[in-house]
Amino acid sequence: MFSRRNLAALGAAAAVLPALHRPALAQASLPETPIRLIVPFPPGGPNDLIARLLAQKIGPLIKRNVVIENRSGAGGVVGTDAAAKAAPDGTTMVLTSAGAIAISPTLMPAMPFDVARDLAPLTLVALMPELLAVNPKLPVKTLAELIAYAKARPGEVNFASSGNGSMPHLAGESLRFATGVEIIHIPYRGAAPAVTDLMAGQVQMMFADMPALLSQVQAGALRPIALAGDARSPLLPEVPTLAEAGQPTVAPVNWYGLVVSAKTPAPIQALLQEAAAQALRDPELVAAYAGQGAKASPSSAEEFRRFIAEETRRWGEIGKRAGAKID
Structure with a gap:
């Protein structure tokens, strides 16, 4: 890191x-x-x-x-x-x-x-810094709740990315390694279709550059969970960093x-x-x-x-x- x-x-x-x-x-x-x-x-x-x-x-x-x-x-x-x-x-x-x-x-x-x-x-x-967001229908509001939800349903939670080997893909993998959750990677050809399916509930969670998610988060179409980096963003001051949420080694x-x-x-x-x-x-x-x-x-x-x-x-x-x- x-x-x-x-x-x-x-x-x-x-x-x-x-x-x-x-x-x-x-x-x-x-x-x-x-x-x-x-x-x-x-x-x-x-x-x-x-x-x-x-x-x-x-x-x-x-x-x-x-x-x-x-x-x-x-x-x-x-x-x-x-x-x-x-x-x-x-x-x-x-x-x-x-x-x-x-x-x-x-x-x-x-x-x-x-x-x-x-x-x-x-x-x-x-x-x-990468932002982690989930579909708002998922019954979680914190990273701890998301991890607990995924652990209770191994292999049932999917995370989207903008493609194999992309930063969002490896961010999800780093969370998987750090927490032991069994989440399934679903690659897309770019961030836009991934975000569309995340809002539709076809996938449950996603890491992405903040601009790819910010407008949907602000509109309530997605729920922010945590942000990478050393400090909270003034754009989403209520969203904790991954370190604050208990995962300091996950830092995409x-x-x-x-x-x-x-x-x-x-x-x-x-x-x-x-x-x-x-x-x-x-x-x-x-x-x-x-x-x-x-x-x-x-x-x-x-x-x-x-x-x-x-x-x-x-x-x-x-x-x-x-x-x-x-x-």
Whole structure:
């Protein structure tokens, strides 16, 4: 698990970044063309929104238009691969995710790129704690009640996910391992159909990024049970964290980060990293991310590299124990 201590260290490092001397913004130069920011998911999702907000803030800092390009497929792998193979001149970045560069490499039989060899991490961008919600007809209101209900009905409670090997899938598996409940995984092709069936009662529970569930929770169509992360969300202040609810080892926090082709010259990597980190400290962007349940989380490239390695180890262990596979 990426520990609370490590998350705190990332936050502390981000806090001192404004005071550092940042020569790259003045010394490096980019081609006189728009910059592509690949979003490896369809328009309208959390990744897409986070990318568009970031693009608006980065553009003026590097004096280039930053254009969003949605290239979805294979849980973010297709779009991330496009960035890995793009011209290494700084004109293509990708806002990738935990699924594409920390989970898929351990569960997908044939990856089209090697994370360590083909990608250069720039900065962690946002942390997105997973929210656990249930169909409101389920007679439970707390995590303890949900666990007791599932234990009394082994194999009868289903949990939905946005696909095999996705963060919501492994979140459910981590809860299963921590509590010993026999709950059944039902994979869907994306979060939207999973949420639809959750509201209809075809499945009973689901972990997901908060934006995928928030409007349904606020409308009373779903009941929130617990939230991952170190603190409650101001969007749902009555919902306890998983740690508060008695499961501190169940900590599924999705995340998004900015990477480029590993062949990109170091000065250009530094320029893009510093611009992104500066954008991620913008109060307007921080507030916009918080409104979606995300936390702006700038980091150094090396901190992000270590973060990816630890997340790969963590989710790889859970995925292999669950027998998860990504086709």
